[in-house]
Amino acid sequence: MKVLICGGGISGLIGGIVMARNPNISVEIYEAAPEFLPIGAGIGIWIRVWDLLAKLGLSDDLRSKTASATTPDPIDALIFRKSDQPEGVEFYTLVTNGPFITFHRHDFQQTLIQHLPSSCKMHHSKRLSTYTSLPNGKIRAYFEDGTQVTCDLLIGADGIRSTVRDTMLREKAAKHADVGNFEDAYQTLVANQPLWSGTMCYRGLIPMEKVKADIEKGNLTLEECHIQHMGKNANLIVYPIANGSMINFAAFYHQPDKVGSVFEGPWVQNVPKEELQAAYAGWEPSVQKWMKFIENPSRWAIHTIRPLDTYVADGVALIGDAAHAMVPHQGSGAGQGIEDAYFIATLLSNPAVTVRDIPKVLAVYDAVRRPFALDVCRRSHLNGSYYTMNNPDFKYRLAETQAGTPEQEKILKELGVAIKNNWEWAWTVPFDDNMEAGLVMLKRMMNNVGEQSAVVQDNGFVSAVL
Ligand SMILES: Cc1cc2nc3c(=O)[nH]c(=O)nc-3n(C[C@H](O)[C@H](O)[C@H](O)COP(=O)(O)OP(=O)(O)OC[C@H]3O[C@@H](n4cnc5c(N)ncnc54)[C@H](O)[C@@H]3O)c2cc1C
Incomplete structure (x- = not known):
């Protein structure tokens, strides 16, 4: 399976780190910036995201870059x-x-880069201009320098002004317009505007x-x-x-x-x-x-970004800020991007999953992660109104x-x-419960048990509805 990640920010890098560990996936990152400069400000993560980074073996290196405690006491x-x-x-x-x-954001990002397996090449100065879906189900990505790359799955990790989202939503709007559904076409284009x-x-x-x-x-x-x-x-x-x-x-x-x-x-x-x-x-x-x-x-x-009605299209998925850029009042925007990337990469790592199953993986990603991330966006707005x-x-x-x-x-x-009630999901609810709902759903879809959905409860727990 050939995966192209557009964007080497925090979300894209985690996608690269997890997917490159799977011998059945060939993954590369295409990043617009010529290099990552040591600029930027602070960034923080909560324990549920720390646990996930620890699972990836990043905790020792990250611990050396922070004065914060890293235990759940x-x-x-x-x-x-x-x-x-x-x-x-x-x-x-x-x-x-x-x-x-x-952390200092640059320290955090550099640590992720150091953990990128050598099999996951990061191409700099590669700005995506658009993509098209090919009749054989593959995706062809076009870059501003005139080059093209074909892949089985395109991950849009290209931030709030995402080109992948722009292309995806324009295609959806055109489909609505083709059948005379101009209101939905208009709303789809509006949703694309930050x-x-x-x-x-x-x-x-x-x-x-x-x-x-x-x-x-x-x-x-x-x-x-x-x-x-x-x-x-x-x-x-x-x-x-x-x-x-x-x-x-x-x-x-x-x-x-x-x-x-x-x-x-x-x-x-x-x-x-x-x-x-x-x-x-x-x-x-x-x-x-x-x-x-x-x-x-x-x-x-x-x-x-306004709540989108989907994060996926044929062979394409949006993660991180490209999907759900939010106000930063829960310190969780990057954390949600990390969770998206880890979630999709883990589903793809299921040994039974082949290129043919990509639509199922994307359906599960959309069913579990979208309501969850949207709930975090809502909670971030609410915290802002409290503060x-x-x-x-x-x-x-x-x-x-x-x-x-x-x-x-x-x-x-x-x-x-x-404020505490609105925020405590971040340090009381483990990410594992998202992941488990996704794995259960995928297994059932692989066995053709029909459509699935997920529910985010008031306390932040996610469960699969089977
Ligand atoms: C003031 C502030 C404070 C914040 N504090 C926190 C915090 O404490 N904790 C937290 O979890 N989150 C925080 N956030 C949110 C967090 O910064 C973002 O959610 C996170 O950086 C998003 O990461 P990303 O990888 O999805 O997108 P980005 O970081 O935007 O990365 C996108 C990457 O894609 C590249 N790119 C863009 N377009 C293209 C293209 N066409 N082709 C190829 N590459 C492209 C870009 O160059 C970039 O490298 C904060 C945000 C703000 C504004």
Whole structure:
């Protein structure tokens, strides 16, 4: 079986690592960038994703790149503070099983590259321009440099502006239009357009050296690296990366009236520090303290992909951000891409699966992973509404109370519990249950037991409906 992975980001690399271990699969990665530069900010993963990386034998190398613990013991992972006032209030401690394990993104990606088996070649400077389905069921990929490659399965791991998704959805829209179904054709094309979430993220890296003097003087403590500062329309989080040698700074600013509008200008841009400071004017001193370390914040307009009604087409599958780019408020976008890649690669590794069974594998992938990933997208949006005090369950009640009163304290505590309930799937539900549902479904499909579907329960567990 010949598999072509388009995109060598985190999702594509995991696909390469797992598939290349299967002697029946020949897999190659085609990546648009000429090389991966040591730029970027922090990234974190939860224990369910860590367990999966450990299964792949990556844990020792990854552990050497992080100062985070990697065991599932209960830990005070984050302290929530209401910070949009002169004196902030701490209102909740989020206890998780294992911490949010944090890395410099480049260290993380390089570790994956080092674990890519030599049989999985990564081709750089190869930008996919489109693909076509051939009459024999194979897929032909066309690159901007004029070259072509034919494969049995094309995996679109090419991020939020995915060319694979673009081609897939244009083909689907054309099929709808051919039978006069113009509304569905239109909706299919609309779904292809990334949507601005109305949120900006101001990002920067602070060398630990720079904060040392403040720590020594007692102006700052490392515990402050584990605070989620929240307030009206904004939230800020900092955490250590690169083995504790740097601090990742991410300050969000949300404009509710801009949700779903078109963002004019580049999605990522360096901006004057004053813009960041204006978003946090009047916030408590412990927030202002972090601002002083940021010289040139980069401003990211956070975009998402609307829920798609499928992640697959004949011989093609979308994984990671190409399928479900989400707001980053659960620290789970890359984690979901890793799970997608691992899931598909594991199904393909079933010794009974041949090229002929690719449609079954893709049907199972779509049935199990799509509802799950969409649920994580929904939960990420919900966390964002909680962090920025925009959630209607809390917004109006909070507005009616005074800072520091027992009434406000009570509502804030409820807010903390709501965030925990919305997020705890990430450290309580193992990925294995997704995988098992998929393997059971595939086995039954291979035995022609008919159509299958999956259900994501309220607590995040997935079960196959047989
Ligand atoms: C502010 C912020 C913070 C985040 N924090 C976290 C976090 O803590 N934890 C977490 O799990 N997630 C986090 N995320 C989400 C995470 O960054 C993404 O979900 C993840 O990087 C997606 O990986 P991917 O491999 O699917 O896509 P990408 O990383 O976008 O990789 C796509 C690759 O495809 C290549 N490519 C694109 N087009 C083509 C083409 N036509 N042909 C060939 N190659 C192509 C690109 O060059 C790129 O290398 C965060 C996101 C943001 C914005």
